[in-house]
Structure formats: C-alpha cells, structure tokens
Amino acid sequence: MKARIDYRNxxxxxxxxxxxxxxxxxxxxxDKSLIELIKIRTSQINGCAFCLDMHTKDARKLGETEQRIYLLNAWREATxxxxAERAALALTEAVTLISTRxxxxxxxxxxREHFDEQQYVALLMAINTINAWNRLAISIGMTAPAVF
Structure with missing residues (x-):
C-alpha cells in the first residue's frame, strides 16, 4: 500500500x-527506553503498523530485549x-483510551509515586505525541516496509 499523500511536503x-x-x-x-515502551504500547492499541515497526527497532537499538518487546501488550501479567514502567504503561493506556474512563x-x-510533576507532564507529552503520530500515519496510509 502506498501512502496517500506526502504530508511532510x-x-x-x-x-x-x-x-x-x-x-x-x-x-x-x-528514560529513552521508557519512551520507546510508551510508543510501542500506544501503537499496539492504535493498530499502527508503521509506528510499531519503527519503535520496536528503535527499542532494540537501545538494548530492549525481545521478551520485553513481545510481551508489552501483556505487561500486567509479566513480572x-x-x-515505574508499569505505572507509565497504565497511564499510556488510560490516556490513549481516554474516552473509556x-x-x-x-x-x-x-x-506520581514514581514521577514528579514535571515528569508526569513529560509522560503525557510522550503519550500524546505518539498518539498524534499514530493517527497521522494511519490516516495517510503509511505501512511498515515489507522485508522478504
């Protein structure tokens, strides 16, 4: 699938x-790794293949393990x-699905047990920014590149 438009230009x-x-x-x-976990989890919820592809690769470059990446959508059951990551992931889900509750x-x-006020706002900005990127990529029709 080809992107509908070149939004950058x-x-x-x-x-x-x-x-x-x-x-x-x-x-x-x-933490850069936490930012990538937020981006991956948000992209999972939103179903953005382009962003999932990008951010799982970025997370690996930062040293994230395959196990932590693969089980991110089941983080509550993973030990x-x-x-702090669990709190940030719960916030990620709540903000991404904000209309539900x-x-x-x-x-x-x-x-707030793990993050001060400034960090809390930084988390919200990270969550909202990846939500915006997801919505942009999906609306434009961006897809993950195929690798054969």
Missing part, C-alpha cells in the same frame, strides 16, 4: 510542529517491568 509547517513535539519528548529527561485519581497517584 504537503504541509511542512505541520510536520515541523510535530518534530518540535518529538524533540521536546526526547529532551524531557525521561519484568519495573513499578479518563485518568482515574488512583492511577494519577500511582504514577
């Missing part, structure tokens, strides 16, 4: 705005994610 200002959000997330001080107070409290 069709609206370079919008593309640059997205890149600025991404730059902010990358410079937020959050090898830290308490919002972000409950108990989840906010759990996340």
């Amino acid at each position: 069709t609206n370079p200002q919008a593309y640059q705005a997205m890149l600025q959000l991404e730059k902010h997330v990358q410079e937020s001080g959050l 090898f994610y830290t308490a 919002g972000v409950p107070e108990e989840l906010y409290a759990e996340v």
Whole structure:
C-alpha cells in the first residue's frame, strides 16, 4: 500500500510542529527506553503498523530485549517491568483510551509515586505525541516496509 499523500511536503509547517513535539519528548529527561515502551504500547492499541515497526527497532537499538518487546501488550501479567514502567504503561493506556474512563485519581497517584510533576507532564507529552503520530500515519496510509 502506498501512502496517500506526502504530508511532510504537503504541509511542512505541520510536520515541523510535530518534530518540535518529538524533540521536546526526547529532551524531557525521561528514560529513552521508557519512551520507546510508551510508543510501542500506544501503537499496539492504535493498530499502527508503521509506528510499531519503527519503535520496536528503535527499542532494540537501545538494548530492549525481545521478551520485553513481545510481551508489552501483556505487561500486567509479566513480572519484568519495573513499578515505574508499569505505572507509565497504565497511564499510556488510560490516556490513549481516554474516552473509556479518563485518568482515574488512583492511577494519577500511582504514577506520581514514581514521577514528579514535571515528569508526569513529560509522560503525557510522550503519550500524546505518539498518539498524534499514530493517527497521522494511519490516516495517510503509511505501512511498515515489507522485508522478504
């Protein structure tokens, strides 16, 4: 499947705005591996093959194990994610699926046990940015490159 349009050149200002959000997330001080876990989990929920392909590769480059990548969609049952990662993943799911129940107070409290206010906002920016990238990629029809 070929992408419907070349969004980068069709609206370079919008593309640059997205890149600025991404730059902010990358410079937020959050652990780079955690950022990739957030991107992968969000992309799993949203069904974005393009972003899943990209971010699983990026996670491997950062040293993430195959096991942690493969079991990310079942992180609640896996014992090898830290308490902070688990809180961030729960927040990722809540924000990505915000219309189902919002972000409950108990989840906010759990996340704040591991992340200060600035880090909490950084997590929200990471989650919202990958949600925007997912929606852009899916709407444009971007697909993961086939490897045979």
